Amino acid sequence: MTGFWNIAAEQPGRTAVIDPDGTEVAYRQLADKADAYARGLQELGLEVGDAVVVLQPNGAELLAAFFAAIQSGLYVVMVNWHLVGPEVAHILSDSGAKAFLAHERFADVAIAAADEAGLPPSARFAAGHVEGFRPVAELGAGGHGRPKRRTAGSPMLYTSGTTGRPKGVRRPLTGADPDEVPAASTGFFGIFGLKAFDDHVHLCGSPLYHTAVLNFAVISIQLGHPVVLMDRWDPEEMLRLIERHRVTHSHMVPTQFRRLLALPEEVRNSYDVSSLRNMIHGAAPCPPEVKRRMLDWWGPVVTDYYAATEGGGTVISGEEWLRKPGSVGRAWPGSVIKILDEDGRELPPGQPGVVYLKMGDSKFEYHRDKAKTERARVGDLFTMGDIGHLDEDGYLFLHDRKNDMIISGGVNIYPAEIENELVMHPKVADVAVFGVPHDDWGEEIKAVVQPADGVVPGDELTRELLGYAREKLAKFKLPRSIDYLDELPRDPNGKLYKRKLRDPYWKGRERAI
Template sequence: MPDTGLWKIAEQDPDRTAVVDPDGAQVDYATLAARADRYGRGLQSAGLRPGDSIVVQLPNGIDLLACYFAAMQTGLYVVTVNWHLVADEIAYIIGDSRAAVFIAHERFADTAQQAAEQAGIAPAARFSVGEVAGFRPLDELGADEPAGRPDVRTTGSPMLYTSGTTGKPKGVRRPLSGGDPDEVPAAARWFFGIFGLEPFDGHVHLCGSPLYHTAVLNFVSHSIQFGHTAVLMDKWEPEEMLRLIEKHRVTHTHMVPTQFRRLLALDEEVRGRYDVSSMRAAIHGAAPCPPEVKRAMLDWWGPVVVEYYAATEGGGTSIGAEEWLRKPGSVGTAWPGATVKVLDDDKNELPAGEIGTVYLRMGGSSFEYHGDERKTSESRAGDLFTIGDVGYLDEDGYLFLRDRKSDMIISGGVNIYPAEVENVLAVHPEVADVAVFGVPHDDWGEQVKAVVQPARPPAGSGLAEDLLEFARERLAKFKVPRSVDFVDELPRDPNGKLYKRRLRDPYWADRSADI
């Protein structure tokens, strides 16, 4: 059995399949490592040095993974940007991350061109998979460099974007470790161990979600580092997932509850057509899972459904199937080496059973919100941090979440930050005040609702459509409200604080037992 790590496996077992592309093409370790080396050499010849950043706007596939591993072996920060974003949003991330290179796919040509221009990325630093006007073919990156490993090799880091205090996303930027990229970090093996996943061991990972998500990228990259073949889907479809599980004898995957719902909605005959007995761990997180949905998946797939609660910033909990049946509704106990505490508003620890703000810590790890010292500071309580979730710990240390973050909407496992949507709608001349929040949706969990105080009441359906069109021109599709309601006045206190719960609660009234 070879050692772990992409480059060691490529040397010792070069023909082992690393990735199955969405088109079915199989890519071995030697090919993936060689491409990552070539791109790494190209980035260094372009002048990038450890601590610099690149932004990647690519769909799931070998090109994205080769760029990722190129950055990870040359000490770069790699931002896998959400390709649903509009040009303004991508340009902001390019600028905020101080990216020196932008790599995009022809599928997103119009958005990529606009974003590159707005961000001021030099033409020589723009690369594309397929044809994008003004971009160089990605195949040219490193093509003229001598074969072999990049000259400077040190471990890089993903830089994922999350919410900021102004409604703009903020990059979670960790200090570079200075480690050897040939060595798989102990934390990666520890993390997979939480879910019973060991190196090699016949494992095959199925990726059905976009690799711009933190957890999705981690699961795929770790799988490759541990000798697990990663099977990639371009677009998730329930029956196609079942077909791939059977064909490739998939052992583990990372999912969100919306996918569970859609699998369960298949006809019994379709579900029974595929053999899913190879599955060892169906790992889910990112959004609350209704108990009845989880029980149905356990009845179908057996005790392989594992839940976790975590943050991009670090730390979390997990709970296995049998544990969950004993503690239904819990998101589990703290990971080994992690700390979970519930604090009151004065940041004092609360006893078991009392509801407060959930704080986390993962060993001695640290992070900052890039360019947002205020958000970094406000999230801290000593060496603990919070993302604003509310819940309680029971007497056995199991965490139960009793409220969502006060503002964030989770729709189909995707985080949507209302402040960003509010900032767009607030500048419309017919809007005096606006609040955006999530309301129940049977399939997606939540959908985006806007409640508007019109500048000149009464407001009608024509204004609602005008506002939605206004938002569509300025926001990614998944952030655009699905509907607009009107009120005479939004509930604010004398200091201007919005009582958003007063607006949101009536929409959730008949779902309260599930929250």
């Protein structure tokens, strides 16, 4: 039988989680901790629909907090631990958090955030020592068994904030039995051919505060797949863990593919990756050449998908991708994908427009931001602001983010196309392309490059990169200038905070899009 608590009852010794330090945590151990936390939160007075905020690294501790909330009708907010105190304080306040579960690794941020948000001492808990926080082990201490009130809670995940302050995506609670695996979860894994048990092992190499990363980990546990957690992703360590634990599936981002491919060939070939069945990637565009090289190495187990925290998406297998290179796939079962123009009219195949999605009768709203919710919708469809087109067979091809599109001399230019070419140059570690003000053309193309290790930035490198680009791109797509940074601002899931690079150039000016 599937379901976290069902497996804990029937197979208590079965491994649920392998912590980053190698400690194996059984289902029963994890369930007991989740039960204690749920009892403790109820004893604090948290009611159905209240929120608990979690600021913790990858580990069984975080997953216990998640399952505690999920079985007691709470919204659980996983916080990006790269945020600073005021940013975490915003999430504490915006979510209406009634409890805050932090980790001593982030003590300074946790204290500053809790103080700024005015969170009472009774609502502050920590794994390890954090001044002014109670030990998290005090939650539910002295009691035993399941919490008195049991009803399904939900993640309340905050969008990454690449275009503004993070907004919480809040769905109505279902009132379902938390012991039952939601049909949406089994259906989602079914899209990728992942069945319950079936000797599956999931590897989690990215932070669990990301929507997709968290979903893959907790659904894996619900379906009897042990979850191997990494604290900090490292390419060779990932290969070691795949071989050691016979990993079958993972959720990845293109940046990780590129770092794997950068390993010496003898290192890549020294690890057995034959256990892999479905290595799933999303969150950021993958340059076609990177995808081809991964398929050459791992075989057709590399699956791409396009989806949103808000719901709905597409999927494409490795074999399909070789027939439709560059596509992110067709709408998965129950999902709808449409391309609309600026007036909300549906566009024919081959014509680019704004990508809109829908997932069944899924409902969501941006917490405390009705205006943003309405701006993202046309009828029952919503958009993340991406530009793309569908081909005659219904396969989606993404061009770029609407906010990232450059309009120069009245011509639409898609930075992702330029980035996909420049990033393949051996002297480029990372690249961002965006529009900067130009008095005559409106915008001109700027590239910001993170040079590869040991490469010296300067005029000579600029000439080399522009010469390379001229062989790959039409003249009107060529960057007019290149700046250099030691590191581009990406989150650990691969998303680029392009706004942070672009905004200084537009200070005091208004972009047309």
